[in-house]
Amino acid sequence: MLKTVPSIGSGSATSTATGPEVVLQVEGLTVGWGAAASDRPVVENVSFRLAAETDTALVGPNGAGKSTLVQALLGILPRQAGSVRVLGAPLSPHGRLPAAVRAQVAYLPQQVSVRGRFPLTVAEFVGLGWEPSGLRLPWAGRRERRAAVHAALERTACADLAARLISELSTGQWKRVLLAFCVVRPRRLLVLDEAQAGLDPQAAEQFLRLLFDLRRSEGWAVLQISHDLEMVRRTCDRVLCLNRSLRCQGSPEVALSPAQLERLYGRGYVPYHHHHHREAGAAPPPPAAPPQP
Amino acid sequence: MTLPPPEWLELLRFPFMQRALVAGLLSGSLGGLLGSVAVLRQLSFFSDALGHSALLGISLGVLLGVEPTLVLIPFAVLFALAVSQLVERSQLPSDALLNIVYSSSLAIAVVLLRLLSSRAGSLEQLLFGDILAVSWGDLLLQALLLAGVLTYLLLTRRSQILVSLDRGLAVSQGVAVGWQRLLFVVVLAVVVALSIKAVGVLLISAFVVIPACSARLISGSFATYLPLASGIGASCGLIGLLSSGVFNLPSGPCVVIVQLLAFLAALLVRASRPPLRGWG
Numbered sequence: 001m002l003k004t005v006p007s008i009g010s011g012s013a014t015s016t017a018t019g020p021e022v023v024l025q026v027e028g029l030t031v032g033w034g035a036a037a038s039d040r041p042v043v044e045n046v047s048f049r050l051a052a053e054t055d056t057a058l059v060g061p062n063g064a065g066k067s068t069l070v071q072a073l074l075g076i077l078p079r080q081a082g083s084v085r086v087l088g089a090p091l092s093p094h095g096r097l098p099a100a101v102r103a104q105v106a107y108l109p110q111q112v113s114v115r116g117r118f119p120l121t122v123a124e125f126v127g128l129g130w131e132p133s134g135l136r137l138p139w140a141g142r143r144e145r146r147a148a149v150h151a152a153l154e155r156t157a158c159a160d161l162a163a164r165l166i167s168e169l170s171t172g173q174w175k176r177v178l179l180a181f182c183v184v185r186p187r188r189l190l191v192l193d194e195a196q197a198g199l200d201p202q203a204a205e206q207f208l209r210l211l212f213d214l215r216r217s218e219g220w221a222v223l224q225i226s227h228d229l230e231m232v233r234r235t236c237d238r239v240l241c242l243n244r245s246l247r248c249q250g251s252p253e254v255a256l257s258p259a260q261l262e263r264l265y266g267r268g269y270v271p272y273h274h275h276h277h278r279e280a281g282a283a284p285p286p287p288a289a290p291p292q293p
Numbered sequence: 294m295t296l297p298p299p300e301w302l303e304l305l306r307f308p309f310m311q312r313a314l315v316a317g318l319l320s321g322s323l324g325g326l327l328g329s330v331a332v333l334r335q336l337s338f339f340s341d342a343l344g345h346s347a348l349l350g351i352s353l354g355v356l357l358g359v360e361p362t363l364v365l366i367p368f369a370v371l372f373a374l375a376v377s378q379l380v381e382r383s384q385l386p387s388d389a390l391l392n393i394v395y396s397s398s399l400a401i402a403v404v405l406l407r408l409l410s411s412r413a414g415s416l417e418q419l420l421f422g423d424i425l426a427v428s429w430g431d432l433l434l435q436a437l438l439l440a441g442v443l444t445y446l447l448l449t450r451r452s453q454i455l456v457s458l459d460r461g462l463a464v465s466q467g468v469a470v471g472w473q474r475l476l477f478v479v480v481l482a483v484v485v486a487l488s489i490k491a492v493g494v495l496l497i498s499a500f501v502v503i504p505a506c507s508a509r510l511i512s513g514s515f516a517t518y519l520p521l522a523s524g525i526g527a528s529c530g531l532i533g534l535l536s537s538g539v540f541n542l543p544s545g546p547c548v549v550i551v552q553l554l555a556f557l558a559a560l561l562v563r564a565s566r567p568p569l570r571g572w573g
Contacts, residue, residue, distance in 0.1 A: 076461045099467055107465035112458055118333065119512035120454060128451050133467030135448040138516075165513065166458075191465075 022088075023189050023221035024050040024073070029082035031065070031072040041080060042068045044245045052188065053215045055222040057232040059256075060242040061265050066225045067110065069242060070191055074107055087188060103132055106182035110193040110225075112174065118167040122158065122177050123149050125166050129181035152184035157206060171198035179207065183214065190214065192224035196231065208235055229256055304538050309427075313491070313534045316427045317548065319435040320488040321530025322523045324500030325508070326442055327484050329522035330477065332505045333457040337498065338388055339376070339478075342395035343485045344497035346372050348402035350486070351419060351494075355409050362431075365486040372398075373482035374475065422493030422545035435487055442480060446519065449473065454515065491534075493545035503552040504529060507559035511566075529555050 026048050032041045043065035050056055058066050071077040073084045075095025084091040089101045097105070106129075123146075130148045131141075153159045156179045161169065169177060175198055182190055190211075196204045212235065214220040226232055232239060232252055239255035241247045241264045248255050248264075304310045331340055350368030354361035376394055380387045406419070418426065446453065452473050455463035463470050485497050492500055508522035533548025540547075 071461060074461070074465050076464045095464060096469075097467070102467035105465060107462065109459060109461050112462060114458065115335070117509055118458075119509055119518040120458075120515045121513070124515050125454075128454060129466070131451050133451075136451065137447055138450050163513075 020051040020053055021219075022049050023052050023086070024223065025083075025085040026073055027083045029069070029072060029084060030080045031068050031077060032080050042244070043072070043242070045082070046242070046246050047082075048240055048246065048249055050189070050221045050223055052219045052221050054237045055211060055215055055224070055235060056238040056240060057236040057252075058223060058225045058240045058242055059227070059229065059232060059264070060247075064243040066242055067193055070107075070193055070223070070225060074105065074191060076107075099133055103185070104188040106187045106190045108175070108178045108182055108190070108192045108195050110197070111171070112178070114167045116167065118165060120166050121162065122164050122166060122169070122180075123153070123162040125177065126152055126158075126180045126184050129184040148184050149180075152180040155183055156180040156210065157203075172200060172203055175199055175207075176203065179210065183210070186218065188220060190220050190222045192222065194225050194227065196226070196228060204231075211235070229261075232256065304535075310538050312427050312429060312432060313538060313544065314531055315432050316435065316491045317530030317534035317544075318527045319432065319439055319530075320491055320500060321504065321526035321528070321533075321548070323435065323439050323442060323484050323526070324488065324497075324530075325504035325522040325524070325526025326439075326446060326519060327481060328501035328503075328505035328526070329508060329519050330446065330453050330457065331481060331501050332509065333454075334477070336478075336481070337502045338391050339373075339380075340481060340485060340501040341498035342376065342391040342398075343369060343373055343482055344489070344494050345395040346376075346398040346402075347486060347489050347497070348406070348419060348494045349398040351489075352402045352405035352409070356405060362486075362490070365489065366483055369482040369486040370479050373478045377474070377478050418493075419489075420493050420495045421543040422489075422491050422496070423543075426490045431487070431490060438484060438487060442484065445476075445480060450515075453477070491544055492548065493543070496545040496549050499549045499552060500526065500530075503549070503556050507552075507556045510556075510559040510563045525552075525555055525559075 026046060029043065029046045030041045031043045046069060048056075058070065060066055068077060072079045073091070075084075075091050075097065078093070078095065086097055086105060087101050089098050091097055126149045127145050129152075130145050149162075150159070153162055156176050158173070158176050158180050161173060161177060166174070166177065175195060179195070196207060199207060208231070211222055211224075215222055224236075233256060236252055238249065239252050240249045241255055241260065243264055248260055254260070305314075328340075331337065347365060347369055350365045350372070351361040353368065354364035357364065376391070379394075380390055383390060452463065452468045455466055455468050456470055456473050460470055463473075481501075485501075488497055488500060504526035505522045507525050508518055512518035512521055529552045530548055533551040534544055536542070536551065537544040537547035
């Protein structure tokens with residue numbers, strides 16, 4: 001099912017009659033520790049596209065530049081070269097996007113370190129995700145915000161945490177609350193940096209179901225950094241293999257083949273299940289279907 | 294037969310005491326309000342450095358023969374901008390850098406003021422505050438500043454919280470983090486510069502830090518945090534300045550002692566009662 005997509009921003013068309021809308025378009029992106037062209041790049045010449053309703057994994061060894069790449073395409077880190085378009089709108093060199101486009105982007109960072117007692121409840125925090133950027137009085141749209149926050153907390157199984165302070169949350173609870181922050185308003189692009197790290201198996205499964213639901217029923221495009229290759233095989237449509245530059249991209253079957261993984265992670269890398277099944281004399285299991293909502 | 298009014302009520306008849314109490318209310322409220330965000334941003338030490346450097350601004354004013362308050366505001370703003378750039382660009386830890394900046398500016402200022410002692414007035418007044426020095430004009434400026442700061446914090450509440458929590462999350466939500474940081478530092482500098490007269494340079498950071506920390510201990514939501522910090526700051530300012538008048542003691546230290554008592558009370562409340570929650 002393809003959704004009708006509103007065209008936001010100037011530049012290239014974001015939807016075509018034949019294929020799904022391009023939500024994110026990255027061309028020749030190079031990122032270093034500084035914005036100067038002389039700084040040594042961490043990530044070089046990366047190009048890819050994300051279509052609506054897809055779940056794309058970004059995999060690679062530690063230090064490959066995954067978080068750097070993700071932060072650069074969100075405008076958190078400056079880029080040295082290349083271009084980024086979100087829903088057709090160009091990301092400015094200073095990391096700015098038109099407010100209407102920015103409101104459709106959600107980012108779930110690897111961790112948010114809250115130091116000391118932070119007097120902000122979970123409901124107040126999730127409410128910040130609902131509010132548009134810009135100047136706004138705290139009581140504006142209070143009723144709508146409260147309803148949206150309630151729905152988001154229910155959807156992410158966080159309703160019991162609503163009155164808790166964010167500084168009192170465990171890692172796993174924080175992840176769920178951050179996800180509620182992301183889903184509290186309709187969005188088109190969700191970027192996750194190791195979102196499932198720290199979640200127990202049940203919460204991780206709920207998380208995957210929610211992601212599946214968001215992209216299938218609401219047309220979100222998901223880009224997630226992950227080290228969990230089994231989860232990637234099971235749930236993602238596409239994989240980007242990064243080690244300073246994009247080494248390969250394609251379906252999980254192709255991009256996560258033993259040969260590609262050895263190329264990405266280095267000679268001698270044997271995925272655990274391959275090793276296990278080889279020893280047991282059995283063939284590796286076929287990739288499973290995505291979880292049903 | 295009617296008893297004579299107590300000494301502190303008699304004091305209220307004097308215009309200087311009336312001005313002092315209003316100054317205590319306004320500067321305490323301002324400090325608490327702005328401090329509530331400053332401590333979340335971990336800018337407590339920054340406000341301390343700003344207060345100490347204000348003495349350098351005053352001594353420059355004396356040296357140039359200009360009214361110190363007129364020099365103080367632009368000086369504090371420029372100083373705050375320069376230091377925040379230095380902290381951002383240097384490879385040194387910010388606490389070490391701020392220590393260098395504030396101790397050296399204090400040293401230069403004390404030497405300058407000693408050399409200009411015939412024109413500078415009492416150093417103690419500058420260090421610890423002087424309620425007699427507060428004019429109605431200063432109060433008007435403080436009232437305007439309080440209204441401005443309140444509006445600014447209400448309108449940018451979302452940005453202030455997100456920037457305090459996580460820079461990446463804030464940028465991804467469309468917050469212009471660089472501008473928000475710069476603007477906050479400028480507002481903090483102006484508030485510090487205008488509160489120096491009543492509070493003194495050595496203790497100005499306590500006005501920013503202590504009421505906010507007391508409120509942080511007992512607030513169960515952001516909705517209660519800001520009003521509580523401002524309220525604690527205002528009441529401590531009022532009680533502290535009244536004590537200063539009654540016992541003829543320096544105003545700044547009196548207020549800070551009351552703030553300390555409020556902080557200890559907040560610690561007790563925190564230990565014995567659930568936190569205060571507000572609307573969601």
